[in-house]
Amino acid sequence: MNQHLEKLKEFIHQSDAFSEEDKASLLKTVKNAENDLMISEFKLERTEKVKRTTAILLEETIDELEQKRKTIEVANEALSKSLKELKATQAQLIQSEKMASLGELTAGIAHEIQNPLNFVNNFSEISKELLEEMMEELKNGDPEEVHAIANDVIQNLEKINHHGKRADGIVKGMLQHSRSSSGAKEPTDINVLVDEYLRLAYHGLRAKDKSFNASMETQYDTSIGNIPIVPQDIGRVILNLITNAFYAVTEKNKSEENGFQPTVWIATEKKRKTIDISVKDNGHGMPQQVVEKIFQPFFTTKPTGQGTGLGLSLSYDIVKAHGGALKVETQEGEGTQFTIQLPLPKGS
Numbered sequence: 584m585n586q587h588l589e590k591l592k593e594f595i596h597q598s599d600a601f602s603e604e605d606k607a608s609l610l611k612t613v614k615n616a617e618n619d620l621m622i623s624e625f626k627l628e629r630t631e632k633v634k635r636t637t638a639i640l641l642e643e644t645i646d647e648l649e650q651k652r653k654t655i656e657v658a659n660e661a662l663s664k665s666l667k668e669l670k671a672t673q674a675q676l677i678q679s680e681k682m683a684s685l686g687e688l689t690a691g692i693a694h695e696i697q698n699p700l701n702f703v704n705n706f707s708e709i710s711k712e713l714l715e716e717m718m719e720e721l722k723n724g725d726p727e728e729v730h731a732i733a734n735d736v737i738q739n740l741e742k743i744n745h746h747g748k749r750a751d752g753i754v755k756g757m758l759q760h761s762r763s764s765s766g767a768k769e770p771t772d773i774n775v776l777v778d779e780y781l782r783l784a785y786h787g788l789r790a791k792d793k794s795f796n797a798s799m800e801t802q803y804d805t806s807i808g809n810i811p812i813v814p815q816d817i818g819r820v821i822l823n824l825i826t827n828a829f830y831a832v833t834e835k836n837k838s839e840e841n842g843f844q845p846t847v848w849i850a851t852e853k854k855r856k857t858i859d860i861s862v863k864d865n866g867h868g869m870p871q872q873v874v875e876k877i878f879q880p881f882f883t884t885k886p887t888g889q890g891t892g893l894g895l896s897l898s899y900d901i902v903k904a905h906g907g908a909l910k911v912e913t914q915e916g917e918g919t920q921f922t923i924q925l926p927l928p929k930g931s
């Protein structure tokens with residue numbers, strides 16, 4: 584028992600100041616106090632134990648947290664490593680998409696160069712014959728005839744030069760396409776650009792697949808004039824959209840009865856605030872769940888190995904970089920229309 588309470592009890596026992604009845608009551612109170620004290624001591628001891636256990640648990644938790652922190656650190660490192668790898672792969676894929684679209688272009692370009700080359704070959708042959716004739720006329724002493732032939736030769740040389748320059752331009756365009764964009768905007772005739780890429784896309788597909796055929800209908804707004812764009816970048820967007828449209832109508836043609844006419848419409852239009860370039864097709868269209876994903880990189884519904892799924896995501900980025908928008912409207916089974924909306928330059 585508690586020492587002080589013991590003393591108090593003794594004092595009560597020995598004191599003459601209290602009656603026996605008071606003593607009994609006082610002793611009971613002391614006994615109760617003693618009980619309360621014991622309970623409190625017991626509780627205190629228990630609290631101490633809980634405190635010690637909590638401290639141990641806390642230490643364990645800290646250890647565990649440290650362990651977890653280390654694991655997260657390792658995972659973070661692995662993650663940033665694979666992010667780097669992913670970025671490298673993505674850059675590679677973008678490059679290979681460029682090369683693939685270059686492949687699509689090459690056949691078209693070969694076709695385009697063939698024409699000026701034919702002119703150059705034919706006109707130089709004719710010029711050679713004309714010069715031989717001229718030598719004859721010189722011998723004959725007919726200066727008038729010599730003069731006339733010389734004029735013809737000059738005209739032929741002008742034509743050779745014109746077609747040589749055209750071939751030169753085509754090759755330069757091709758080089759620009761394979762090079763990464765310089766990002767420099769230059770005033771460009773949108774109608775000429777669209778028409779050039781339409782021809783390239785068409786002949787490129789024809790060269791790959793002789794059975795490919797589709798009607799093309801164009802409607803160019805001649806009031807547009809030159810607008811500042813990065814021509815090879817917007818050219819690539821146009822090529823992507825036209826290639827997709829040709830692909831869609833060809834696919835639909837495979838599943839349609841006779842009488843279906845695969846058609847692609849290309850139009851340019853100067854609106855109040857934008858220049859719109861639209862590419863419309865009467866292909867198979869897209870269901871809503873496809874439309875939602877088409878601008879995501881690598882999304883494709885083409886059979887494995889056929890498409891990179893980068894065409895539209897790259898196009899979207901290019902149009903965005905020009906401050907424009909790329910819109911899509913589609914109806915399943917009916918067709919699709921993509922519209923490039925470029926901001927109208929100030930003052931036009």
Ligand SMILES: Nc1ncnc2c1ncn2[C@@H]1O[C@H](COP(=O)(O)OP(=O)(O)OP(=O)(O)O)[C@@H](O)[C@H]1O
Nearest residue numbers: 827828831877883884885890891892893894895919
């Ligand atoms: N004109 C269209 N008609 C129907 N579906 C289209 C059309 N254009 C795009 N799509 C859908 O959008 C998807 C993504 O197009 P995107 O050009 O990004 O890649 P892709 O054409 O599949 O591959 P790649 O361009 O590398 O050949 C296509 O797989 C197709 O499902």
Ligand SMILES: [Mg+2]
Nearest residue numbers: 823827894895
């Ligand atoms: Mg595509």
